Amino acid sequence: MSIEYNLATIQKDIEEACHLVGRNPEDITIIGVTKYVTIERTEQLIQTGIQHIGENRTDEMLKKYEALKSSNVKWHFIGTLQSRKVRDIIDFVDVIHSVDRLSVVRQISNRANRTIDCFVQVNVSGEESKHGLLKEETIEFIESLYDYKNIRIIGLMTMAPYTKDESVIRKVFQELRALRDKIRAKNLPYAPCNDLSMGMSNDYKIAIEEGATHIRIGTKLVGESK
Numbered sequence: 001m002s003i004e005y006n007l008a009t010i011q012k013d014i015e016e017a018c019h020l021v022g023r024n025p026e027d028i029t030i031i032g033v034t035k036y037v038t039i040e041r042t043e044q045l046i047q048t049g050i051q052h053i054g055e056n057r058t059d060e061m062l063k064k065y066e067a068l069k070s071s072n073v074k075w076h077f078i079g080t081l082q083s084r085k086v087r088d089i090i091d092f093v094d095v096i097h098s099v100d101r102l103s104v105v106r107q108i109s110n111r112a113n114r115t116i117d118c119f120v121q122v123n124v125s126g127e128e129s130k131h132g133l134l135k136e137e138t139i140e141f142i143e144s145l146y147d148y149k150n151i152r153i154i155g156l157m158t159m160a161p162y163t164k165d166e167s168v169i170r171k172v173f174q175e176l177r178a179l180r181d182k183i184r185a186k187n188l189p190y191a192p193c194n195d196l197s198m199g200m201s202n203d204y205k206i207a208i209e210e211g212a213t214h215i216r217i218g219t220k221l222v223g224e225s226k
């Protein structure tokens, strides 16, 4: 299928999910995840009008950025970030979705020459294989960031477990939203925490119904082939 076709399908789904719960489709940012595909295919994706690109490895992201920087898209880092790799992307990254450790915060804070929008990644389901903070740790972690420069916590990010059971996925998204609401209510100047980065190819409709503001879509948009 062409990327245009895929995007039209996704946009229709977004409209339907928004309609169901009384949201505005304009409040949903689609991040096109290009980790499976080439620079050429990423370029085709950008030509369809997608303005946000997501990558989960710093080397691959740097390569694509170098090739495509004239296109003016926003660059989202969505993978596990090692603190020593922060410097490879800090000069051009727009949003980091995977902050879950002070060592990473420290690197971002020290190396950035502007404020970087970040999501704190939460492991809502508590699966051992997943990255991110446990729910119980998240508030304290965010409260501990008041002293770091150049960091703005714009929201929380999670990945739902791999399961066909929609109720399990929905519950994870609901829990992330409830946690977001608690943090937002604290009115921390460096952590407005308005946004929710949740929903991938298999579960973005559920995520939107549960309040996602940023959905990260790879397979369903550009396919998997390198």
Ligand SMILES: *Cc1c(COP(=O)(O)O)cnc(C)c1O
Pocket: 033, 035, 056, 078, 079, 159, 200, 201, 202, 216, 217, 218, 219, 220
């Ligand atoms: C790969 C990836 C995605 C996109 O996954 P698809 O199922 O291909 O849509 C989203 N978020 C993260 C963190 C990823 O690593």
